[in-house]
Amino acid sequence: MSTISPTHTATDPHGGHGDHAAHPAHLAHHFDDAEQQYTAGKLGMWVFLGTELLMFGGLFCAYSIYRSNFPEVFAYAHQFLDRKWGAINTIILIASSLSMAWGVRAAQLGQQFLLRVMLLLTILGGAGFMVIKTIEYTHKYHSHLFPGRVNKFSAAYAGEKVVLDSFMSEHEGSEGEPAAKGESTAGMKTEAAPAVPATPVPDAIKPHLTVVGDGPVYIDPNAGQGDAAKIVPNFSHPAGLTPAMLPASAAEAHVSAHSVMVHDNLTLTEQKRVSTFFSIYFLMTGLHGVHVLVGMGLIGWVFLKSLGGTFGPEYYTPVDLVGLYWHLVDLIWIFLFPLLYLIH
Amino acid sequence: MSVTLPAGQVYVPGGGGGKPAPAGDNYLNHGTSILSWALTLDHKRIGLMYMVGVLSAFLLGGTFAIGLRTELFDPSPFFNKNSSQAWEFYNHMFTMHGAIMVFLFIIPAIPAILGNMVLPLMLGAKDVAFPRLNLLSFWIWVLGAVLFTFILLGGVVRVSVPAATWNGWQAALDGLHIGWILPGGLDTGWTFYTPYSTSKSTAGVVPATMGAFVLGFSSILTGVNFIASIHMLRAPGMTWFRMPLFLWAIYGTALIQILATPVLAITLMLLMAEKILGVGIFDPALGGDPVLYQHFFWFYSHPAVYIMILPAMGIISDVISVHSRKHIFGYTFIGFSSVAIALLGFLVWGHHMFVSGQSPMANAIFSLLTMSVAIPSAIKVFNWVSTLYKGDVRLTTPMVYALYFIVLFTFGGLTGLFLGAVSTDVHLTNTYFIVAHFHYVMVGSTLFAFLAGVYHWWPKMFGKMYNEKVGVIAATIVFIGFNLTFFVQFIAGSLGMPRRYATYPEQFHIYHQISTIGAYVTACGLILVLCHWISSLRSGKKAAANPWGGNSLEWHIPSPPPHDNFVGKPIGNDPYDFSQWKETGENVWEFDPSVSPTPIRARP
Numbered sequence: 019m020s021t022i023s024p025t026h027t028a029t030d031p032h033g034g035h036g037d038h039a040a041h042p043a044h045l046a047h048h049f050d051d052a053e054q055q056y057t058a059g060k061l062g063m064w065v066f067l068g069t070e071l072l073m074f075g076g077l078f079c080a081y082s083i084y085r086s087n088f089p090e091v092f093a094y095a096h097q098f099l100d101r102k103w104g105a106i107n108t109i110i111l112i113a114s115s116l117s118m119a120w121g122v123r124a125a126q127l128g129q130q131f132l133l134r135v136m137l138l139l140t141i142l143g144g145a146g147f148m149v150i151k152t153i154e155y156t157h158k159y160h161s162h163l164f165p166g167r168v169n170k171f172s173a174a175y176a177g178e179k180v181v182l183d184s185f186m187s188e189h190e191g192s193e194g195e196p197a198a199k200g201e202s203t204a205g206m207k208t209e210a211a212p213a214v215p216a217t218p219v220p221d222a223i224k225p226h227l228t229v230v231g232d233g234p235v236y237i238d239p240n241a242g243q244g245d246a247a248k249i250v251p252n253f254s255h256p257a258g259l260t261p262a263m264l265p266a267s268a269a270e271a272h273v274s275a276h277s278v279m280v281h282d283n284l285t286l287t288e289q290k291r292v293s294t295f296f297s298i299y300f301l302m303t304g305l306h307g308v309h310v311l312v313g314m315g316l317i318g319w320v321f322l323k324s325l326g327g328t329f330g331p332e333y334y335t336p337v338d339l340v341g342l343y344w345h346l347v348d349l350i351w352i353f354l355f356p357l358l359y360l361i362h
Numbered sequence: 363m364s365v366t367l368p369a370g371q372v373y374v375p376g377g378g379g380g381k382p383a384p385a386g387d388n389y390l391n392h393g394t395s396i397l398s399w400a401l402t403l404d405h406k407r408i409g410l411m412y413m414v415g416v417l418s419a420f421l422l423g424g425t426f427a428i429g430l431r432t433e434l435f436d437p438s439p440f441f442n443k444n445s446s447q448a449w450e451f452y453n454h455m456f457t458m459h460g461a462i463m464v465f466l467f468i469i470p471a472i473p474a475i476l477g478n479m480v481l482p483l484m485l486g487a488k489d490v491a492f493p494r495l496n497l498l499s500f501w502i503w504v505l506g507a508v509l510f511t512f513i514l515l516g517g518v519v520r521v522s523v524p525a526a527t528w529n530g531w532q533a534a535l536d537g538l539h540i541g542w543i544l545p546g547g548l549d550t551g552w553t554f555y556t557p558y559s560t561s562k563s564t565a566g567v568v569p570a571t572m573g574a575f576v577l578g579f580s581s582i583l584t585g586v587n588f589i590a591s592i593h594m595l596r597a598p599g600m601t602w603f604r605m606p607l608f609l610w611a612i613y614g615t616a617l618i619q620i621l622a623t624p625v626l627a628i629t630l631m632l633l634m635a636e637k638i639l640g641v642g643i644f645d646p647a648l649g650g651d652p653v654l655y656q657h658f659f660w661f662y663s664h665p666a667v668y669i670m671i672l673p674a675m676g677i678i679s680d681v682i683s684v685h686s687r688k689h690i691f692g693y694t695f696i697g698f699s700s701v702a703i704a705l706l707g708f709l710v711w712g713h714h715m716f717v718s719g720q721s722p723m724a725n726a727i728f729s730l731l732t733m734s735v736a737i738p739s740a741i742k743v744f745n746w747v748s749t750l751y752k753g754d755v756r757l758t759t760p761m762v763y764a765l766y767f768i769v770l771f772t773f774g775g776l777t778g779l780f781l782g783a784v785s786t787d788v789h790l791t792n793t794y795f796i797v798a799h800f801h802y803v804m805v806g807s808t809l810f811a812f813l814a815g816v817y818h819w820w821p822k823m824f825g826k827m828y829n830e831k832v833g834v835i836a837a838t839i840v841f842i843g844f845n846l847t848f849f850v851q852f853i854a855g856s857l858g859m860p861r862r863y864a865t866y867p868e869q870f871h872i873y874h875q876i877s878t879i880g881a882y883v884t885a886c887g888l889i890l891v892l893c894h895w896i897s898s899l900r901s902g903k904k905a906a907a908n909p910w911g912g913n914s915l916e917w918h919i920p921s922p923p924p925h926d927n928f929v930g931k932p933i934g935n936d937p938y939d940f941s942q943w944k945e946t947g948e949n950v951w952e953f954d955p956s957v958s959p960t961p962i963r964a965r966p
Contacts, residue, residue: 062587077628
């Protein structure tokens with residue numbers, strides 16, 4: 019609006035609350051015109067999306083701090099996540115973002131049928147995502163990898179301790195780790211604390227997995243040298259260093275990004291932190307999952323409205339705003355997937 | 363959206379044309395059923411509902427304040443002969459006092475009550491941008507308040523059952539890791555510091571954090587609404603620099619609300635997860651980092667203290683200008699200093715952790731940044747004082763509160779510098795000096811500004827005047843009581859009296875006695891204020907549309923405002939140019955269109 023039209027001061031274009039006679043039904047009484055209403059809605063939504071980003075920002079911040087403090091823990095623990103499902107979910111969400119954007123375009127062009135189809139497809143994508151997430155969560159639940167006290171790595175966990183290899187054999191080949199497939203030798207080996215700790219030898223590099231009993235009294239191979247003198251086994255290279263940057267001998271012993279780290283590779287302090295990874299994993303993906311559910315609900319609401327032919331070139335604000343929200347949910351997953359599943 | 367008045371356009375107060383509301387019809391009597399209130403989309407009614415809720419919370423928090431001051435009157439236990447139970451009860455009292463006052467009173471007080479009430483009126487809009495969201499925000503606030511009340515209920519249950527039975531229940535529930543279901547009050551302090559809150563305290567940490575989490579959403583929705591309203595709904599001619607300064611302050615506040623509150627939400631979510639599941643993000647026993655909690659918490663809560671003070675500063679700018687009949691001095695500086703405070707407020711949270719194991723470098727940087735907040739704050743104080751200079755100062759109740767505000771805010775602000783400097787802070791951390799400092803800012807400044815604002819807009823809100831004499835006397839009683847309570851705490855604190863202790867050595871007796879007496883005086887003053895309001899509602903004389911001669915748009919429409927606020931579209935003009943208003947009687951000002959507005963260059 020660049021000038022004051024005389025009608026603005028001479029007559030009120032819209033009457034009181036609830037008086038919609040003089041203007042389209044979807045224009046609220048306190049807006050001058052549809053464009054102002056649309057822009058206000060869009061501004062409000064962007065501001066709200068900013069708050070969403072900041073909310074996830076807290077979790078990303080916690081993630082960064084713990085990952086930079088305990089890179090080995092993250093490198094070890096992320097192996098419990100299933101890249102295959104993660105990748106499929108990423109594709110599903112990106113596809114649903116496409117259908118959502120297509121839906122918005124359909125609404126703008128007034129293509130009612132296409133709009134409904136696209137909204138349904140988007141809801142379907144969300145549902146598919148949640149189903150896969152449920153499969154993953156169930157898997158973790160059965161393996162005692164839930165966050166908190168029920169996590170088998172937690173100091174507070176009361177049950178028997180299990181390590182990665184037994185987890186893998188229990189769920190054969192589900193990890194998508196080439197080195198791990200069919201290589202595990204043991205089932206649920208939960209021996210009592212070994213009198214002699216398993217020695218961390220470079221043959222941990224071999225596809226063969228060292229099976230470690232992890233009883234309540236695990237003896238750190240580096241014990242006795244004090245916390246400060248703790249030696250990080252040289253086959254797990256420092257985070258951020260590529261083999262080329264390592265001295266030749268270390269590079270030889272370097273475990274490639276796709277080989278398996280075993281529980282034994284971690285120091286005692288790091289072993290205590292493994293459950294933190296799962297806490298962060300569940301909190302991040304859990305909060306994201308809640309957002310997916312809310313998004314599905316919102317799209318469902320827009321879908322119901324679209325059945326009445328509410329949307330068209332004149333009015334498509336709800337489709338547009340819900341679409342923005344859905345893209346944000348999608349975007350957050352695009353960050354979560356590599357940060358949690360693709361660490362090396 | 364910036365619109366200038368076209369040549370020849372005549373400014374019409376309250377907008378021109380359209381069909382005026384029927385005589386006597388206003389937002390208060392436009393629909394009388396309970397539902398017409400509970401489900402109203404009218405920002406004015408939502409503001410009033412907030413007022414009832416928030417003032418009830420204030421009453422509750424105030425009761426706890428009186429309770430804990432009573433315990434402190436004497437070093438011996440007061441509420442229970444068994445001293446350990448008395449001390450525990452004291453811990454619960456100060457926690458509930460702090461949590462209720464911060465989350466349920468100060469944060470929503472000015473934005474949610476007065477912001478909702480006058481923001482659209484000042485903008486020349488018929489409502490806020492998203493009226494439904496506004497209503498939702500109110501009911502979310504109620505839900506959060508209910509969660510806090512739930513803790514209180516737990517506390518009552520705890521007091522009324524024998525200790526052995528209580529401990530039995532609690533042990534059984536703790537065994538199932540659901541001890542949080544039956545909270546027995548809250549004893550963590552309003553900050554919920556870990557690891558105490560997650561591992562030791564069996565009290566209502568989960569309902570309380572859940573409550574604060576929910577209240578955060580209410581705050582975010584209000585912030586989103588205000589930002590969108592200010593961007594989109596300014597009346598024609600209402601440029602950014604013609605907005606009343608209260609709106610600049612509300613805009614700064616809304617920025618903080620949307621940028622900081624989500625971080626609090628996630629922090630409290632992590633805390634709940636920690637408490638319920640034991641996830642080990644903050645608890646060192648589980649591999650977490652308690653200082654991380656403090657960083658997260660203060661990243662929200664330090665900006666949150668600017669949520670409390672910024673809108674207060676906005677009210678003071680408006681009240682001082684209107685009641686000294688003088689154009690505000692340094693409009694642009696005051697406006698930008700609000701935004702500067704909002705942004706600088708995000709960079710200073712580390713000053714809460716000077717003794718928590720932060721690196722000396724971080725301490726030095728946070729200290730420097732903390733000092734820099736003093737600059738925009740001082741800009742405001744100097745501009746207010748310059749506005750008063752040679753003004754026609756009228757000692758009305760809002761003006762008296764505003765003058766007291768300047769005094770108290772100066773005290774609170776300057777003592778803040780002691781705490782911002784690392785070396786003095788190490789000595790003063792966790793003493794009564796801190797308590798006195800933040801009460802000077804939160805109560806002495808925010809509460810006084812809130813009262814100034816309520817009195818300033820009272821005639822507009824209810825269409826009733828009040829007795830100025832009683833108002834000024836009540837304000838003075840509150841002022842004296844407040845200073846009695848808190849000034850001595852600066853002394854006690856610098857002598858080493860630690861905060862949050864239920865008892866103390868004999869040498870601090872006199873300070874605590876004076877402080878407790880001061881608290882009673884303050885309470886009497888505030889009760890007088892409440893009675894004053896009730897008597898004004900019952901028998902106040904009818905208020906004119908413009909009782910103060912203010913020129914912001916809310917004074918151009920009848921008191922109380924009609925349901926639709928404006929007939930037609932008003933035109934924004936300089937809110938601090940009072941030249942067109944003529945005083946025609948006591949508290950009656952008439953608009954005189956024959957006088958032309960003061961040209962911008964001629965303004966002081």
